[in-house]
Amino acid sequence: MKANETFQYRPVTMNENNHLLQIEEHMYILDDVQKPNVFRNMFPYSEIPKIPFNDRIVPHNMPQEVWITDTTFRDGQQSRAPYTTEQIVAIYDYLHRLGGPNGMIRASEFFLYSKKDRDAAYKCMERGYAFPEVTSWIRASKEDFRLVKEIGMKETGILVSCSDYHIFLKLKMTRRQAMEHYLSVVRECLEEGISPRCHLEDITRADIYGYVVPFCLELMKLMEEYGISVKIRACDTMGYGVNYPGAVIPRSVPGIIYAIHTHAGVPHELIEWHGHNDFYKAVTNSTTAWLYGCSGVNTSLFGIGERTGNTPLEAMVFEYAQLKGHLNGMDTTVITELAEYYEREIGYSIPPRTPFVGRNFNVTRAGIHADGLLKNEEIYNIFDTEKFLNRPVLCAVSNTSGLAGIAHWLNTYYKLRGEKQVEKNSELVARIKEWVDREYAGGRVTVMTDEEIVSCVNDVCEELGITLIS
Known part of the structure; x- marks a missing residue:
């Protein structure tokens, strides 16, 4: 070391992960402050907390096992x-x-x-x-x-x-x-x-x-x-x-x-x-x-x-x-x-819109969405919820469901597949929609229950002389 070189340099080593030379990190010691640092600039309490940036970026480093x-x-x-x-x-x-x-x-x-x-x-x-x-x-x-x-x-x-x-x-x-x-x-x-x-x-x-x-x-x-x-x-x-x-x-x-x-x-x-x-x-x-x-x-x-x-x-x-x-x-x-x-x-009530577990997490009420589901459920379902959660995608029947929503509800509830599926332009769907429209025209504001729809389906099927079999 030359006479004027008094600074002790930290060693340069090879980082085996990214194969770059690096200087050994500084050893951090306790900063035993006399007064608490409550980061008042970020947490003013009388205001909404602030999110400041300094654009110091650290690398992704996901472990092999998590x-x-x-x-x-x-x-x-x-x-x-x-x-x-x-x-x-x-x-x-x-x-x-x-x-x-x-x-x-x-x-x-x-x-x-x-x-x-x-x-x-x-x-x-x-x-x-x-x-x-x-x-x-x-x-x-x-x-x-x-x-x-x-x-x-x-x-x-x-x-x-x-x-x-x-x-x-x-x-x-x-x-x-x-x-x-x-x-x-x-x-x-x-x-x-x-x-x-x-x-x-x-x-x-x-x-x-x-x-x-x-x-x-x-x-x-x-x-x-x-x-x-x-x-x-x-x-x-x-x-x-x-x-x-x-x-x-x-x-x-x-x-x-x-x-x-x-x-x-x-x-x-x-x-x-x-x-x-x-x-x-x-x-x-x-x-x-x-x-x-x-x-x-x-x-x-x-x-x-x-x-x-x-x-x-x-x-x-x-x-x-x-x-x-x-x-x-x-x-x-x-x-x-x-x-x-x-x-x-x-006796715990899960909020109905809670992802993955709520009663309505994969239920749609919009008629236009129901029409898409009727053609291909991938259009409006996040993944195969029936496979991964035993929860088939559903359509709720309400004043906005339309013919497609009712048809989708019937196919899902009665597990109708292939040629047995009900089409949205069928007489059965039309008759059920007439009943739904009458209900809401009379001042109803709630979604139809499964029990109500089943009762209506049974009545219409009896009148039409048909049976829904999965």
């Missing part, structure tokens, strides 16, 4: 009446069937606070399924760690809130105090031989490089020391995450996942995204997390969860299929069985 995890029995129970033990076990059985032989629904988390919670966890573990693995979510205490170990669980979630909103304003700590406290709790968990899943609450309002990355680096050191996996769950607690390229962190989902994987060195398979739907972005953000390096996406059935809910599990099943080109063994017909179980046994 999967779904479930929080129906944890976050899902925080926003509704608790499930009974029997209901939990039944739903768990459905999740096992839905996930298929390759365990696409990798894990499901349970509370352990009450005897009912523990009984449910025990009964699900007794099923002996490899997937979904039964995991827990507990308070950060030695007593709870021992409880997890006694039950026989290998993994538990631990709350490690990471924004200054939580660290300063809720916990009344500094960043260093919070980090040291969290690390001591994680160490206690590892001492019990339990794999911790660290829930980084409120990550979309956290200082990513001043706190999150330094904290994750310390967690990776503990993982190396104990030889036990430490998972990172990035929790978009308030739904502030966005998927837009070039958006500023901490709102940028790509930026968060990139930082955790690339700069904190957390392997893909140990990163999990947990999203909320406050700004209608839960599904998009979860998919984005997959695309940028996160293997696990945490979900709940039908999106039931705190406030506006979590990422719907059923949505990510179809996101996976669209990204990968296959279902990897998942049985999507179970989704319909689950929806029916919720309405029949639990």
